[in-house]
Amino acid sequence: MNGINVSARLLSGAATFLALAATGAPVLAQDAEEPATVAEEEAEGDAIIVTGIRGSILSSLNAKRESTSIVEVITAEDLGLLPDLSIADTLARLPGVTAQRVRGRSQQVSIRGLGPDFSLALLNGREVVSAGNNRGIEFDQFPSELIGTGIVYKTGDARLAAIGIAGAVDLQTIKPLDAKSQITVSGTYTINDNGNLNPDFGNDGYRFFGSYIDQNADGTIGWSLGATVQSIPTQIIQRELKTNDGQIARTDAGVIFPRDNPRQGVQSREFKRTSIAGSLQFEPTDSFALTIDSFYTDTTDSGIFRGTETPIAAWATQGGAQVDEVTGSGPFADSATYSNVFPILRTDTEGAESSIFAIGGNLEWKATDNLGFVVDYGYSTLDRDDVDFESYAGTGFQGTGPADTLTFNFAPDGQYSIDGLIDYTDPANVLLTDPQGWGQVGFLREPEINDELHQLRAEAYWEFDGGLIDRITAGWLYTDRTKDFDNNGTFIRAGTGFVGGELAIPSNLIIGQTNSGSIGQDIIAYDPAALLASGAYTLQRATDDTEWVVEEQIHNFYIQADIDGDLGPVPVRGNIGLRYVDTSQSSTGTLSGGLINNVSASFDNWLPSANLSFEVAEDTFIRLAYARTITRARLDQLAANQNLTFRPQICPDTNADQAPDSVAPMFNPPANVCFDLSGGNPSLQPYRSTSFDISFEHYISPGTAIIVAAFYKDLSDWVVGLGETADLSQQIVNAGFGNFLAANPQVAIGQFNGPINFSDGSIAGIEGTVRVNFGDVTDAL
Structure with missing residues (x-):
């Protein structure tokens, strides 16, 4: 996302914005194996405690040093002040870890060159459900503010709850007995500098976070509660020019120009997320410890793409597009002009609503100085509903309307622009129809995903009083998972209001036009959800769903x-x-x-x-x-x-x-x-x-x-x-x-x-x- 993030602290004096400043200096890092303290130096009898970014770096490096496995570790900077939109952005800073961006956000991670399918994710040491239709979790479900430690295991051990052939990522929330009593509040206002590319989506957002961590006077009971709410705008100008073999052509002089079906337009999105994490610790003695932690996140990812597919291939409808002129000396053309082109105006809605709830409990009891027992249970569940709705428009049914002449101007950086003869922002020039004879005027897909996972661990350990072997642990871990997926596909056919496969866009559903920026091909904008609800279409369930x-x-x-x-x-x-x-x-x-x-x-x-x-x-x-x-x-x-x-x-x-x-x-x-x-x-x-x-x-x-x-x-x-x-x-x-x-x-x-x-x-x-x-x-x- 091209955007400008402005800290709420910097805007505290603005009359139009309420700035919530963080109070307290959280020190919340946790080790890969046991709680880690921040870096301390003894200077003339006084303890100097390093906090903030420097404290986080020292704590992370110390955790890596003390780990028995080969790991990479991130620990919290001051909670609520991390600049990252999700924990995936933070993980991507680690060596051997890369983030994959989906819909403008860092969503999945790859470890050592192996894709997201080959690593597993844990939450507080337990395997957790995933929002996609596979195993890899979508890390943008987990806000960085609520994560105290992230551990990337590049090598595992026998006790680790789950690890893939690439590794595993363990996200750990705050343990209140390992942190200082504190209240933290922060806020951020976000502006996307691409502006409003679609009239029904804004370009500004927000991010608010608050947490409360405390303990009783004896330090035997600790509790923490954190919550974050955010709205992230995304405004993207898209160009998809196909230049593979079979999708290009050459002039007699060898100059290359496209000869397929470029797709270009603007995408606007709003990602809303509300997340809550809480933890309760009870350690009345050195031999008994009980921890209960929970996590909830609810996300809404709504977006729309408006743009054109421009069939400039010889196989397109009505005899195909004709090449009128190609300029430039190569290797790629400076410009190419095509006539007899019948663009498909696309209005594609892409939305997803999901919620994840996870809760777990860990009980450890040391029966003697050497013998101990651990019981751990985790449960997580996910519900997700998507909506992908494609609505098509053009100048007429199956190439029967006016044809356009388009000139593609190719800049050296690939950001081409388009000049045409038809104004696609004028409702008189655009009809709801099937421009290329696909047999449908749209398509609707409403996937549903449900995921439920139980995990139970029971183990016993014996700690030795000396020698090379420090401890022996034996245990059993059981995982029960059920995941179901339903695609729910529906063909959108011309309804009773269509005449000859065409329908004028109802004027009450027109909301403006797109701002295609440097592409130079704006199109009319109408409300696709209202159009679908109006009954203008006939819906036919896909039989091969x-x-x-x-x-x-x-x-x-x-x-x-x-x-x-x-x-x-x-x-x-x-x-x-x-x-x-x-x-x-x-x-x-x-x-x-x-x-x-x-x-x-x-x-x-x-x-x-x-x-x-x-x-x-x-x-x-x-x-x-x-x-x-x-x-x-x-x-x-x-x-x-x-x-x-x-x-x-x-x-x-x-x-x-x-x-x-x-x-x-x-x-x-x-x-x-x-x-x-x-x-x-x-x-x-x-x-x-x-x-x-x-x-x-x-x-x-x-x-x-x-x-x-x-x-x-x-x-x-x-x-x-x-x-x-x-x-x-x-x-x-x-x-x-x-x-x-x-x-x-x-x-x-x-x-x-x-x-x-x-x-x-x-x-x-x-x-x-x-x-x-x-x-x-x-x-x-």
């Missing part, structure tokens, strides 16, 4: 030895562990256009891991790590939406009842099979990885360090879309051919086309980090 439910039950059994001692003269810390994972998964979807299809599968994995940190010299560490990890397949790949057909030449239908009744002699798998199946694959095994890591870390001072790390991952069971022979018994029975299968069991072996575990590979990389505290360089800082 997507709907599925995926259920997973996962038992984890683990044992881990924590190491803290000396190997000869070298101090060593770390852990060695083993994890056994037993997974049962099932999926329910549609089979062959309407029948209920339920398919289940199970698998298990043994996952050893080791993390060792050697202090080879003072403040100098070498870390070694090894692990076997898995990432379960995407949920939409596991979906049981499948299509089963039979080959009549192999299994004839002699009585014409649409079912096979015999097996021909030519049946001979894998070449000649009876049944073919396509679609999702509920029997997919997880991606698997064997990972090796090494890291060199030298800490020059509490705020300055040089870190170099390398990693190698041997990947197997990679999921790709291919065909293979498979046992199709479940689907054959679900399709109603159970009797035929019972009489001819050999036909169970058929051909499947879809996602399968097929290929192997590897990925390797090197990371380097230099952190400098400029206070070490000059006393002025």
Whole structure:
């Protein structure tokens, strides 16, 4: 987003804006393993406590140093003053972590070059539901103000609740007994400098945050409550010029110009989010601790795109666009003029409403000085409803209206402009219609997603009084997850008010025009929601709609030895562990256009891991790590939406009842099979990885360090879309051919086309980090 963020503190004197200034100086960083204090220095008997950004940097670096795994850590600056719109923006500052922007916001993160599907997210150490239709969480659901610590695990251990082959991200909210009593309030006003590109969306927003943290006099009970409300405007000028092979042409002189279907226009969005986080800690003695934490976020992401698709290809309607003139000496044209063009005016509404609620409790009891027990439970749920509505307009039905002549002017930076003959802001020139003969005047999609996850942990540990092994932990972790998705697609057809496939835009629904900026092709703006509600359209439900439910039950059994001692003269810390994972998964979807299809599968994995940190010299560490990890397949790949057909030449239908009744002699798998199946694959095994890591870390001072790390991952069971022979018994029975299968069991072996575990590979990389505290360089800082 191109925008100007103005702190509420800077506007406190403005009569038109109420500025809420933060009070108190929060010190809320938490370590990857245990609460971390801010940096302290003893100077002439006085403790100097470093807070704010510098305190956050020192605390983060100290947490990385003290962790037994290879991690990256962020800790809170003064709460409420982080500039980031979501925690994804903050995570993207870490080495090896990148954020992916969706709809103008940082929403998902990738670790070490592997996409969001290959890492898992935790909230307070527990796996959490996701707002998308897969596993990767949308980090813009989590405001940075409510996160005390973010830990990116590049190597895991046997106790970690979940980790993918790329890693895991653990977002931790505030623990009140580890923070000072404080009240914090802050506010921000935002202006987007692109202005109002669509008349129904503004260009200003706001962000308010407040938190309260306190403890009782004895320091045995602590409580915290934080809330944030924000509205973020996004105004984007979009150009999508297709220049791949087959989408371009060349003049006799070799000058390249586009010859396909460019799409350009303006998108306006408003992202509203209300989030609340609370925590209660009870530690009456050193042997008993109870923590209850909760998190709630409600988001509304509304937006609209208004613009044109300009068919300038030879295959377009009414004989295709004609190339009148191309200027420039190359390699790309300076301009290109096309006649006989029938643009599609698009008004696309994109909206999403979602809410996430998560609650968890952790109880730890030390029965003796050495023996302890932990019970942890987490529950999270998500509800999401989207609306994607496309409304089409043009000069006439299927190219019967006036054609336009368009000149594309191509600037060196790619920001082309368009000159045309027709004024598309004039209602007299624009009709609701099907300009290119697509068979519809729009499309409506209203996806619904529900996600529910339970996670229960029980473990016991024994702490030793000396020696190399510091602690041994054995435990059980159970995860039960159900996620369902319904696409709810609807074709928009011309209604009773249309004449010849055309309808003038009702004047009461016209709200203005777009501001396309440097594109130079403004179009009329009308209210699409009111148009849909007016009854002008005929709605026809899509028959090939997507709907599925995926259920997973996962038992984890683990044992881990924590190491803290000396190997000869070298101090060593770390852990060695083993994890056994037993997974049962099932999926329910549609089979062959309407029948209920339920398919289940199970698998298990043994996952050893080791993390060792050697202090080879003072403040100098070498870390070694090894692990076997898995990432379960995407949920939409596991979906049981499948299509089963039979080959009549192999299994004839002699009585014409649409079912096979015999097996021909030519049946001979894998070449000649009876049944073919396509679609999702509920029997997919997880991606698997064997990972090796090494890291060199030298800490020059509490705020300055040089870190170099390398990693190698041997990947197997990679999921790709291919065909293979498979046992199709479940689907054959679900399709109603159970009797035929019972009489001819050999036909169970058929051909499947879809996602399968097929290929192997590897990925390797090197990371380097230099952190400098400029206070070490000059006393002025």
